[in-house]
Amino acid sequence: MAEYRINSPISDADAKMLRAGDVVFLSGTIYTARDAAHKRLMELIDAGKELPFDLKGSAIYYVGPSPAPEGRPIGSAGPTTSYRMDSYAPRLHALGSKASIGKGKRNDAVKQALKDHGAVYFGATGGAGALLSMCITAAKVVAFDELGPEAIRKLTVKDFPLLVINDSVGGDLYVKPDLKAVGLE
């Protein structure tokens, strides 16, 4: 397990180099999208319309931030649970997105998409929204403003702390529950 400082948009080489368990401090531009925004993105793709941001090399952060207080670019901004975006993620990776950021398990289709397209799934610490907010230096709504917390925001991050959960070679950091220890297996 290694520690890296990586820039976003993420290069193919960087995404492929990362392994489950690596600690990554991400800097640069990332985009927020959660349930409602993903649905809208799929509709745009289906209709062949232009997307509100360039997917190539993009890192998509599953987050619905709290409102920005006076003098700060954004409110609390920790990850939401990722499985709800599982049905959308493979398509975004196929179109060039190199990473998603969230918390919790991904399904097999997402893990396969990471392998097929040389991408990674990062975990951020759930419930550490105030702490993670401090690594966000700028935020701007770039699409679907009417979705409120679910709008797509362009974030500038500096040393955003992440863990590689799933990598492009099938690695998975999450611990399998010990069912034997409790007599369930």
Add this chain to the structure above:
Amino acid sequence: MRTLHSDVIVDAVAKMCVSANRYLPEDVRRSFAEADAKEKAPAAKEIFRQLTENYELAEKSGLPLCQDTGLAVFFVEMGQDLRIEGENIREAINHGVRKGYEEGKLRKSVCDPFTRANTKDNTPAVIHFDIVPGDRLRIGFMAKGGGSENMSRVTMLAPAQGWEGIKKFVLQRVAEAGPNPCPPTVIGIGIGGSFDYAPILAKKALMRKLGDTNPDPGLDAMEKELLAEINKLGIGPMGLGGVTTSLDVKIAVSPCHIASLPLAVNVQCHSARHEEVEL
């Protein structure tokens, strides 16, 4: 007959919404420290370090602990010798939620189930009313996050399944939820009542302080037994492995139909945000 003006309720509710989202309760802080002391794995210790820094930062900066500032859930016990003047009590509580979530810069996380259009003020709150003796008003508030709520389940066991069946269902639920509900979790368990009442018992159990003792010694022993079993799963903080999959287990029971054994498992995230006020 005592009279209470609804403005008092509005202000008290607004204040609780903000403070519960900014200040991690003392019992939860203590629970983090105790759990951290038991962990040896660096990843588990790192999560507790981040969560501790997070609550210190939230307190200092005024940012909410988590961006998911929750669906507002209330347990209200209203003395039957109390009369409310002004707004009716349900409207007063929702008014307090609107005020607290706006003024506290909290996220509005409530939407229409079909159109998914946000109601933009975090109402309606989910309010459980109870009428009790006396002339006081007790309002318990929980900011309930969606991620942990999604991992909750209710089931109707056969009476023959008993305590062993209950344990098995809870352990399977916690194992299946894995890293999703932001472990280390708190597990609220409602046993008995009916299909609708068991989950209310489970949620109400989550209003208790972490590390307290169940007044029923039998239930207290069951809580401790189940917590020890859950923590053998090894899921650990954020699913990265460790001896703390849950911080606590809380059980509430009620008699049920002779044919049934209703069971509800309400999963709460590590930052068990709850507060109570008596007016």
